[in-house]
Amino acid sequence: AQTVTQSQPEMSVQEAETVTLSCTYDTSESDYYLFWYKQPPSRQMILVIRQEAYKQQNATENRFSVNFQKAAKSFSLKISDSQLGDAAMYFCAYTITGTASKLTFGTGTRLQVTL
Amino acid sequence: GAVVSQHPSWVICKSGTSVKIECRSLDFQATTMFWYRQFPKQSLMLMATSNEGSKATYEQGVEKDKFLINHASLTLSTLTVTSAHPEDSSFYICSARTDRGQYGYTFGSGTRLTVV
Numbered sequence: 001a002q003t004v005t006q007s008q009p010e011m012s013v014q015e016a017e018t019v020t021l022s023c024t025y026d027t028s029e030s031d032y033y034l035f036w037y038k039q040p041p042s043r044q045m046i047l048v049i050r051q052e053a054y055k056q057q058n059a060t061e062n063r064f065s066v067n068f069q070k071a072a073k074s075f076s077l078k079i080s081d082s083q084l085g086d087a088a089m090y091f092c093a094y095t096i097t098g099t100a101s102k103l104t105f106g107t108g109t110r111l112q113v114t115l
Numbered sequence: 116g117a118v119v120s121q122h123p124s125w126v127i128c129k130s131g132t133s134v135k136i137e138c139r140s141l142d143f144q145a146t147t148m149f150w151y152r153q154f155p156k157q158s159l160m161l162m163a164t165s166n167e168g169s170k171a172t173y174e175q176g177v178e179k180d181k182f183l184i185n186h187a188s189l190t191l192s193t194l195t196v197t198s199a200h201p202e203d204s205s206f207y208i209c210s211a212r213t214d215r216g217q218y219g220y221t222f223g224s225g226t227r228l229t230v231v
Binding site for chain 2: 035042043044045047050091095101102103104105106107108110
């Protein structure tokens with residue numbers, strides 16, 4: 001079974017600084033997608049960034065970037081120039097390709113942003 | 116685009132009654148929707164996969180007779196919590212897979228259910 005592990009229950013970063021959230025996963029598949037979702041206090045799940053496993057280039061979205069290490073099955077999220085609005089729960093998620101394929105979530109990392 | 120609307124956003128019901136939660140894809144067709152449950156400060160736990168026109172697929176340990184799922188159209192899936200009890204109080208979230216632009220999943224805003 002596929003599993004997603006987030007080993008950092010909580011992280012803290014000062015405003016304008018950079019923070020990296022860790023995620024590892026276990027799979028025997030070769031074609032899959034990885035995601036980072038943000039869940040603010042409103043509890044609305046918001047897609048932060050996605051990575052296709054067959055792409056070697058790391059995905060980036062403005063201040064958010066990933067370090068995708070396929071062989072090591074690692075998928076960390078780097079947030080640069082942290083802002084107060086980045087404070088939230090962050091979930092790493094995995095899915096294989098396919099119409100009915102489900103997302104498997106990690107346990108989440110709570111990110112605090114301090115002044 | 117790719118918006119999923121979930122209603123109600125919160126509901127309080129008496130123990131023993133049933134509650135229906137709706138999940139609609141507003142601007143796309145969703146042949147597959149997913150229902151999650153989330154306890155405070157925990158991750159999302161998949162309850163079932165809802166397939167349009169067929170029976171839902173439930174995850175191990177989820178009572179299909181308690182959590183009835185109906186996906187009668189390409190834009191609507193419903194979750195009915197039957198004979199609700201206080202232990203069913205939780206946050207329920209629906210999601211749909213979308214191929215709009217890039218492969219991904221869109222989530223509803225969630226429903227907070229409180230059973231008293």
